[in-house]
Amino acid sequence: xKVLSFVLSFVLLLPLAQVNAQTDDGAIIxxxxxxxxxxxxxxxxxxxxxxxxRVGAMILAKGGNAVDAAVAVAFSLAVTTPxxxxxxxxxxxxxxxxxxxxxxxxxxxxKAPPAATRDMFLDADGNVDDERARFSLLSSGVPGxxxxxxxxxxxxxxxxxxxxxxxAIKLADDGIIVMYDMAENLRMxxxxxxxxxxxxxxxxxxxxxxxxxxxxxxxxxxxxxxKQIAKNGPDAFYRGAVAKKIIAxxxxxxxxxxxxxxxxxxxxxxxxxxxxxxxxxxxxxxxSSSGGIHVIQMLNIMENFPVSRFGSGxxxxxxxxxxxxxxxxxxxxxxLGDLDxxxxxxxxxxxxxxxxxxxxxxxxxxxxxxxxxxxxxxxxHESPDTTHxxxxxxxxxxxxxxxxxxxxxxxxxxxxxxxxxxxNEMDDFVSAPGVPNAFGMLGDVANEIEPxxxxxxxxxxxxxxxDGAPVLATGxxxxxRIITAVLQMLVNVIDFHMxxxxxxxxxxxxxxxYPDKLYLEPGxxxxxxxxxxxxxxxxxxxxxAVGSLQSVATDGVLYFxxxxxxxxxxxAVGAKEVTCPLKVPPCATP
Ligand code: DON
Numbered sequence: 001x002k003v004l005s006f007v008l009s010f011v012l013l014l015p016l017a018q019v020n021a022q023t024d025d026g027a028i029i030x031x032x033x034x035x036x037x038x039x040x041x042x043x044x045x046x047x048x049x050x051x052x053x054r055v056g057a058m059i060l061a062k063g064g065n066a067v068d069a070a071v072a073v074a075f076s077l078a079v080t081t082p083x084x085x086x087x088x089x090x091x092x093x094x095x096x097x098x099x100x101x102x103x104x105x106x107x108x109x110x111k112a113p114p115a116a117t118r119d120m121f122l123d124a125d126g127n128v129d130d131e132r133a134r135f136s137l138l139s140s141g142v143p144g145x146x147x148x149x150x151x152x153x154x155x156x157x158x159x160x161x162x163x164x165x166x167x168a169i170k171l172a173d174d175g176i177i178v179m180y181d182m183a184e185n186l187r188m189x190x191x192x193x194x195x196x197x198x199x200x201x202x203x204x205x206x207x208x209x210x211x212x213x214x215x216x217x218x219x220x221x222x223x224x225x226x227k228q229i230a231k232n233g234p235d236a237f238y239r240g241a242v243a244k245k246i247i248a249x250x251x252x253x254x255x256x257x258x259x260x261x262x263x264x265x266x267x268x269x270x271x272x273x274x275x276x277x278x279x280x281x282x283x284x285x286x287x288s289s290s291g292g293i294h295v296i297q298m299l300n301i302m303e304n305f306p307v308s309r310f311g312s313g314x315x316x317x318x319x320x321x322x323x324x325x326x327x328x329x330x331x332x333x334x335x336l337g338d339l340d341x342x343x344x345x346x347x348x349x350x351x352x353x354x355x356x357x358x359x360x361x362x363x364x365x366x367x368x369x370x371x372x373x374x375x376x377x378x379x380x381h382e383s384p385d386t387t388h389x390x391x392x393x394x395x396x397x398x399x400x401x402x403x404x405x406x407x408x409x410x411x412x413x414x415x416x417x418x419x420x421x422x423x424n425e426m427d428d429f430v431s432a433p434g435v436p437n438a439f440g441m442l443g444d445v446a447n448e449i450e451p452x453x454x455x456x457x458x459x460x461x462x463x464x465x466x467d468g469a470p471v472l473a474t475g476x477x478x479x480x481r482i483i484t485a486v487l488q489m490l491v492n493v494i495d496f497h498m499x500x501x502x503x504x505x506x507x508x509x510x511x512x513x514y515p516d517k518l519y520l521e522p523g524x525x526x527x528x529x530x531x532x533x534x535x536x537x538x539x540x541x542x543x544x545a546v547g548s549l550q551s552v553a554t555d556g557v558l559y560f561x562x563x564x565x566x567x568x569x570x571x572a573v574g575a576k577e578v579t580c581p582l583k584v585p586p587c588a589t590p
Contacts, residue, residue, distance in 0.1 A: 028558065035501035037553070037560035040574020044559035045069060046550040047389035048084070048477075050571035051176060052076040053563075055167045056391055057578035059159070066391045067095060067157040068164055070399040071149045073389050075168035075226065078145075079219060080176055081569075082203065082421060083185055083408035084387035084477060087225065087237070089423040090144035091386075091403025092285045094272060094461045095156055096470050098396030103283040103463060104156070108148020108267040108403075109338075109454040110141025110425040113256040118449045121431040128431040134438060135192070137255030139411045139424035141455065145403060146229055146237040148267040155269075156397075165230040172223035172419075175216040181568040183213045189409055198249075198414035199421070221419025238262045245418045253413070264452070270339070275350055277303060278494055281465040287344050290336040291460025291483045294328040298487050300355025301327065301362075307495040312506060313524060315531035316364065321491075322511045322518050322537060323362045325484055326373055329441075329513035334375030337446030338454040344446070345378045367536035370516035385409075386459060386477030390552040392470070392559050394575065398552075400461035400473040402482070407438065428455035439479035442514055460486045464493075469556060472500065476547035476564070484510045485547030493553075500553045500562040508546035521546055 029036060038044065043066070045056035055076045056069040064072075070093065077085025090110040096103045121133040132138055153161055186193070186203050187210050194200040194208065202219060204210065211217050228236040236242050243262050250257045272283040275296030282299070284292025301324045310316040335345055348354055354376070362368075386404035404423070405411075411424035430443035437443075439458070447456040460482050464472040472493065476485040485508055492503035507523030518537040520529065533539060545566040552572070553560040561572025 030499070033499055033502055035499075035505045037499060037501040037562045038572040038574055038577070040559050040561070040576050041557070042559070043391070043393045043575035044552045044561040044572060045073060045389065045391045046552050046561040046563050046570075046572040047073055047077065048387045048548060048550060048563075048567065048570045049077055049080040050569060050573070051080045051171065052085070052389070053571045053573040054578055056389070057573040057575045058167070059164065060393050060575035061579050064159050064164075064393075065157065065395060066393040066397040066399045067152050068159040069391050069393065070389070070401055071153045071157060072164040072167055073391070074145070074149055074401065074403065075165050076171060077387060077389070078420065079168050079171040079222060081387060084385045084404055086403060086405045086410070086421065086423070087145050087229070088140075088143045088415070088420045089403060089405040089410060090141065090425065091148065091401060092289050092457070092459050092461055093148065093152055093399060093401040094283060094285060094463055095152065096283070096398040096463050097156060101468065103272040105270045105272040105285050106148055106152055106267055107270055107285070107288060107454070108144035108151070109288045109457060110144050110423055111265060112426065112429070112449055112451055112453050112455070113142055113258070113261040114264070114451045115256040115258070116426070116449050116451050120449060121426070126432070128435045133427045133431055134407065134424050135411050137250055137253040137411070137413060137422070139426045140255060140257060140422040141425040142257055142261050142265045143423060144265060144267055147234045147265055150234045151267050151269070161233060162230040165226055169223055169226045169230060172219040172226055175218035178211045178213055178215050178217050179569050180213045183211055185408065186210060189412070192412045193409060196413045198416040199409075199412055202414045202419050219419050221417055223419070225418045225420055238265055242418055245415050249413075249415050268340070273346060273350060275299060277490065279466070280471075280494055282462055282490070283465065284460060284462045286339060286346065287336055287456065288338040288454035289457040289459050290332050291458050291486065292462065293336065293344070293346060293349050294332055294483050295460055295462065295487050295490070296350045297331070297355060298324045298328050299490065300350065300352050301359045302491065304356055304359035307491060312492065312496045312498070313528060315528045315535070318509050318518070318520070318524065318528060318532055319364060319367070319535055319537070320362070321484075321488070321509055323368060325511040326368065326370055326513050327358050328483070329480070329511075330370075330373045330375045333442040333513070334444050335378070335446060336456050338456070341450055341453045342446045348378050365535060370513050373513065386479070386482065388461065388475035388477060388548075388550045390473035390475065390550050392473065392552045392554055396470070398463055398470045398473050400463050400475050402459040402461045402475045402477070404459065404477065425455050428457060436514070440512060440515060441480055458482045462486060462490070464490065470554065472551065472553045474549055474551040476549045478547035480512045481510050481546045484508070485549055489549050489551065500551045500560055504549045504551060504562045504564050510546045519546070
């Protein structure tokens with residue numbers, strides 16, 4: 001009781017009620033709210049898969065820090081969620097370090113192989129060959145995940161490399177129970193996945209039958225690969241036994257990833273991009289992801305409007321979001337590309353002045369046709385199925401990580417004998433000007449294919465701070481919808497004062513300039529939809545969900561986790577809770 005009242009009085013002093021579930025009188029739970037985050041005192045992991053979240057929470061409970069847990073979660077997701085968790089893909093990790101109070105941004109995005117060329121996906125008539133760009137070995141960029149996770153662990157972790165990979169090896173070797181999500185997903189993708197012999201061997205029974213929910217799936221080839229990586233480090237993947245298998249597969253099927261391409265891969269540590277919104281500070285990924293810049297740009301525009309007065313779900317709010325997203329995605333098409341190859345005007349795009357200028361052009365009564373919106377021109381005087389997890393440890397460190405193979409199951413090709421899927425991230429480049437990629441994204445020279453370049457991404461891991469202390473880590477899958485899902489999470493928390501579970505569950509919208517359509521999830525009222533139609537919006541309501549947010553928040557005392565209910569099998573798991581899974585004494589010590 002004493003401990004509880006200490007915690008409660010401490011909580012009372014904190015100004016962060018809106019990211020958590022606290023009420024004004026300091027109670028931790030407000031029973032008037034509709035959705036509730038998971039609560040824990042020792043740290044929290046939110047990911048797309050419950051087993052992976054438990055692995056991470058177990059690492060925290062053993063004294064590992066957020067980065068140790070992140071690396072263990074990432075490798076575990078490669079086993080439990082093969083459609084997006086990966087070692088054959090790439091991603092972005094933001095790490096906040098409590099000791100130095102710095103946020104570092106690790107870019108481990110895939111790179112175009114040295115032999116890649118600008119027009120490699122054009123056929124003889126100059127048309128983009130989608131099949132080649134999305135489902136062939138040419139569609140793979142050089143994977144960055146293994147090198148990126150190794151960089152994160154060796155620089156910012158505390159545990160041994162082999163120890164954080166060990167849980168994933170066990171999951172692959174001993175097997176996992178197939179859940180409905182995995183069974184259904186593999187059923188849906190059977191036609192395409194079984195075209196590839198190694199994918200058929202990895203994900204279907206010997207006779208080609210589907211795994212049913214409740215059955216055991218073992219991934220022995222993947223276990224072999226993970227053991228190689230655990231024993232010999234990233235060298236196993238980029239130079240050693242695993243590299244040999246990747247190269248053999250590329251030679252068999254006409255891919256471009258050779259020994260030179262693999263050996264040259266290096267992840268990069270970059271400065272996080274920073275912005276602010278109504279007294280909160282936001283740290284996000286710089287390019288080669290576009291998400292950080294555009295979330296900050298959109299918040300800068302929205303700061304000029306009384307968003308909380310509009311109200312969540314109102315026609316005014318959805319109209320404003322639509323106009324803001326239209327502007328940001330137009331700029332994305334022109335100005336964003338890999339920083340190492342293209343001078344992205346980051347300062348201008350994320351400046352309050354530019355936000356104000358764009359805000360002035362928004363008519364709150366009328367939708368602007370996308371054809372009237374062009375990417376902005378930088379003033380001359382200025383210088384120049386994915387998966388997310390969020391982790392906070394009890395020492396104040398934070399990880400916000402999004403990684404992917406691009407499509408669910410990438411190009412649907414498994415490296416024979418190595419048991420892992422290859423990405424099809426080359427489709428995130430612009431194959432030809434004016435031709436949209438799989439997510440309908442348009443682009444220009446900033447994002448055309450060049451050897452060694454990283455394709456532009458929408459992945460948007462963010463960390464939000466109040467008075468210098470981290471209060472929220474969030475991110476999502478969903479292609480172009482990642483950016484808009486993350487934006488709405490931040491606005492729900494900051495403007496509408498929702499706790500992170502309510503903020504996650506609230507219906508979301510999406511607009512990306514082209515196609516000029518406003519996508520609405522179920523849950524918006526007919527009145528709102530009628531008003532939006534009257535203002536000129538072309539609305540689609542029967543589309544797929546906007547992202548799957550995995551978020552962790554803290555008030556400095558307790559940790560709050562929320563996993564999006566939009567996709568099954570996800571879970572937030574607390575570090576204290578995981579040591580007593582059945583909540584019946586005596587609890588097992590991990
Ligand atoms: O990097 C990107 O923006 C895309 N490759 C992400 C793909 C994605 O989110 C698919 N998942 N739903």
